[in-house]
Amino acid sequence: MSLFLLALAMILDAVAGEPRWLWSRAPHPAIIMGKAVGALDKALNAGSGRRIKGVLAVLLLVICAGLTGWVISLFGPVAEIIAAAILLAQKSLVDHVRAVSDGLRQSDEAGRAAVAMIVSRDVSQSTPSDTARAAIESLSENFSDGVIAPAFWFLIGGLPGIMIYKAVNTADSMIGYLTPRHAAFGWAAARLDDLLNWVPARLSAGLIAAMGDVMGTWAAVVVDAKGHRSPNAGWPEAAMARALNIALAGPRSYHGTVQPLAWVNGSARRDLTPADIDAAVAMVWKAWGLVLGLVLVTGGISWVF
Incomplete structure (x- = not known):
């Protein structure tokens, strides 16, 4: 039953995405989760x-998210499908990344403004290639975090499972940083997020x-992934870099400081264009289609047998 519910949720998300008419009138679950994390912080x-x-704090988030998912599931399969679709992010992800490609075709400034909406790094001095690379990396990582992991x-775990995952992932994005304020308090959120994403990240890379x-x-993908600063994000990035025969990651600026991060598939082409973003988006849709088919x-097999 869960397989068919997931399939319908994936299709609904791919068609509807995040309709502005709805979320301009009601708070998105991610916003509610973010406010809860902020209050606990x-x-x-x-x-x-x-x-x-x-x-x-993480324990409280997990309990509340799980209970909320369980209560919603009591309203039946239609409620589960709608809730799961809301917590998936395929269409919104590709829409945001396509905006970077469209922006770069207008001007460097438009591309930088679009990519600044989806990455945390400093992009004020990004070249068009840097902007394209940031968009593709964000797409690859968030295909795992926003689609495959949920x-x-x-x-x-059904609706409680996806709710718990999204709550932990939201907490990690807000407090899971090695800053003086959050290094200790955000430790549990960061480690649990790493754990919950361990399998999905590798599945995403395989897809x-x-x-x-x-x-x-694949052996080269594994090597690049293990050399990445993130235990999980490097996997889909490494697979995407090989699939498109481009170099990803590498040095980038955070808060005005350039960090000398390792390249992924560093011997491949480094001069990226909007066409590479389009190719990455097409690749993610193909991977999404493979998941839906599987x-x-x-x-169907489980229903027959």
């Missing part, structure tokens, strides 16, 4: 024992590699 992130307080945890016909270079086939 304000209430608990002070004084001594911040790591323990951070564990408590789908995976929906199959594992991209399969659709990019680069499974024969879900439908598996669901």
Whole structure:
């Protein structure tokens, strides 16, 4: 049953995305989760024992998210499909990344403005190639975080599973940083997010590699992924880099400081264009289609037998 619910949720998300008419009138679940994380950060992130307080904060988020998902599931399969579709992000992801491609075709400034909406790095001095690279990296990472991981945890734990994943992922994006304020308090959110994304990140890499016909270079994907600063983001990035025969990652600026990060597929072409963004978007849609096909086939087999 969960397989067919997921398939319908994926299709609904791909068709409807995040309609502005709805979310301009009602708070998006991610906004609600963000406010909850912010409230916990304000209430608990002070004084001594911040790591323990951070564990408590994550525990509270997990319990509330799980209970909310369970309550919504009581309203039946239609409610589950709609809720799951809202928590998937395929269409909104590709729409935001396509905006970077469209912006770059207008001007360097328009491209930088569009990519600044989806990345945390400093892009004020980005070249068009830097902007394209940032967009493709964001697309690759968020295909895992925003599509494959939520789908995976929906199959594992139903609506409570996907709600818990999204709550933890939101917490990590807000407090999971090695800053003086959040290094201790955000430790639990960051580590749990790494754990929950471990399998989905590798699944995402496999899907991209399969659709990019680069499974024969999987060993190189693994090497690049292990050299990445993130234990999970490097996997889909490495697969995308091989699939498009481009170089990703490398040095970039955060808060005015250039960090000498390792390249992914560094010997490949580094001068990227809007056409490369378009190719990456097409690759993600192919990988999405493969997931949908596998879900439908598996669901059909389980229904027959």
